[in-house]
Amino acid sequence: MRKTPLYEFHALQGATFDTSSGWLIPKDYGNTLEEYAAVRDGIGVFDLSHHGKLRLTGKEHLKFLQGMLTNDVLKLEPGKGVYACLLTAKGKMVTDMKVYRNSDSVLVELEAGLNEKIKELLLRFRLSFKASIEDLTESVALISIQGPKSKKLLELILSEQIPELKEYEFIKRNLDGTEVLIARVNRTGETGFDIFTPSDTAPRVWNLLLDTKKPDLKPRPVGKQALEMLRIEAGIPVYGIDMDENTIPIEAGLWHALSFDKGCYIGQEVIARIRWRGHVNRHLVGFEIEAQNIPKRGDRVIIDEREVGYITSATFSPFLQKPVAIGYIRREFREAGTRTLIKLDSGELIPASVTSLPFFSRNQT
Known part of the structure; x- marks a missing residue:
């Protein structure tokens, strides 16, 4: 059973643990309803380091992804991201993902346990494209902060005002000597931010987020059980639970994952036919x-x-x-x-x- 870089900190904070795709993750920290309330009223901090993370580089990595995914990645400027799906030729979901474009690479975030499968699939379809795929799941941690006061907390620990970001837009900042990627991501129906940081620096980032002395912020760690409450209330489906290899994205209402003017991708004909001439x-x-x-x-x-x-x-x-x-x-x-x-x-x-x-x-x- 694998442990995230923050496992020892969760144990010290009184967490009970559950499993997710071979990882030990916090189920709760003693009171699920209080954790839920922290997110709805203030700030909750989540360890999502078990999620899959891939990095694509190379001269043609964007062109390669453009022919694989349901959304338009070629039009993304550095600092912007998009939600997308990878489909079979029959239009069924292999996975969903969040895609973040850097100047010379793309970061892909997946649900837990999918990193190896998706890396192998992408390598199989890469053919002659000049693109490299690296699995960052172990080397990069993911900490999410969610709640109406989450932006205030970020600005406090960064000692600066951060720009207004749209969903999946991101900035890079130096946090306690480490460059981190901070993306706007709604996981709970609240304002939220995902922080990607090297695994060896995750404990410092975790402590910075939780150790604020501002009495009006009071962030607290939140486990899997409260996150389920929050994301179900927010109507956010999760691949592997609410969607699987038999799901067509339109069935799950994932219109924001689909581009209808980007050109061909795997499964595109099925999706276009449903939109223009049929229904699910x-x-x-x-x-x-x-x-x-x-x-x-x-x-x-x-x-x-x-x-x-x-x-x-x-x-x-x-x-x-x-x-x-x-x-x-x-x-x-x-x-x-x-x-x-x-x-x-x-x-x-x-x-x-x-x-x-x-x-x-x-x-x-």
Whole structure:
């Protein structure tokens, strides 16, 4: 079982641990609801160092990626990023990713456990393109800060005002003697920033973020359990949970991952055909549960005694004070307000209603 560079710090801070794709990661730090509240009211700090990270370099690395991904990377200027998918020829998802363009390289962030698979796939398709692919998962740590006061915390530790960044735009700064990449990323429905730093400097960055003496900031570490609550409320699907190799991006509502004027990429014909001449048969939606039960992944959605969908993620929502879920439903039942039943693994049927996503959204500034 692998450990992130911050494992010892999590243990000292009272974390209990869970596993994710062969990594030990913090499940919680003793009180999931307090961790949730820290993000909604102030600042939460997350260790996401187990996420996959690849770096592409070489004379043709952008041209190579342009023919592989669903979004337009060639038009990116240095300091900008984009959300994209890698598809099969049939338009099904191999993975999603965040892509950040530097002046001479591209940084790709993936869900945990996908780095080796995606590196091998990219190498297989590289052919004659002059591009190199390096796995940075072990050597680069990823710390995310999320919450309405996260920008104030960044400006405090950097001792400067930072520019207003749009989603996936990033800056590079010197932090305690180390160059870090800071990207604007919403993981919770709140303002958020991802900080990429060399693994050996991650403890210093972690301590800088948490040791602020400003009483109005009070950042606290947040574990996987609270992050699940937050990201489900924000309606953010995760590959490997809410999306897999059978998912077409349009089914999951990933329109922001798709460019329709960039030209060819793997799976492009299928996506274009769906957009212009067809439709998908299922859609990712929210479900407000009208019972105290929290469904499990795979529980079935029932209408008129017929199975019409299934749950992919569920949690208790502190914001709505009720259980909520996200999952897929047949397109003819996707309208908000549609009444459904959810069949639990016990066989019990509980009432729920379809709702649009997200459950929670704060105006981003």
